[in-house]
Amino acid sequence: LWGPHAHLRDGLISALVERYSQAMNSGGHELPLFPRAGSRRKRARARHKPCALKELEVSVSELGLGYESDETVLFRYCSGTCEAAVRSYDLSLKSMRSRKRIKKEKVRARPCCRPLAYDDDVSFLDAYNRYYTVNELSAKECGCV
DSSP states (O other), X not given: OOGGGHHHHHHHHHHHHHHHHHHHHTTTSSSOSSTTHHHHXXXXXXXXXXXXXXXXXXXGGGXXXXXXXXXXXEEEEEXXXXXXXXXXXXXXXXXXXXXXXXXXXXXXXXXXXXXXXEOOOEEEEOTTSOEEEESSOSEEEEEEO
C-alpha cells in the first residue's frame, strides 16, 4: 500500500495506534487490539477438525427412511475435514479445474470424510408393531476417501 494508496495504510496504522493506546489506558483488558480475533480463531479451528466418528441418539422416524416409530437408535456418522489426506490426484484435479480443462462436471478436488465400515444391522418395531431390519445405517469407522 504505497504510492497512491498510502493514505489507506496511514489511516490503518493510526487507527491501530489509537486502539492500542486506549487499551493501555484502560488497563489493557477492556478494549482488545483486534476485537474479534478470538472468535475468528475458534471458527477456524472448528473448520479444521479432522475426520472422526460422531453419534446421536435419534428416533427411527427422524432417520428419514419412511418408517414411523418412536423407538430410538444410536446413529453414528462421520464428520470433519480431510486436509491431511490430500494426494497428488487432488492437487492435479484442482489445477485442471482452475485451468478450465474440466468444466461443469461434479468432481471434488479433495477427499471426503466417509464411513469405511458400518455397524451391525439395526432392528426395530414400527408404530404398527411390524418388525424391520435396516443394514448399513450407522458408521463404525470413518476415513478420508
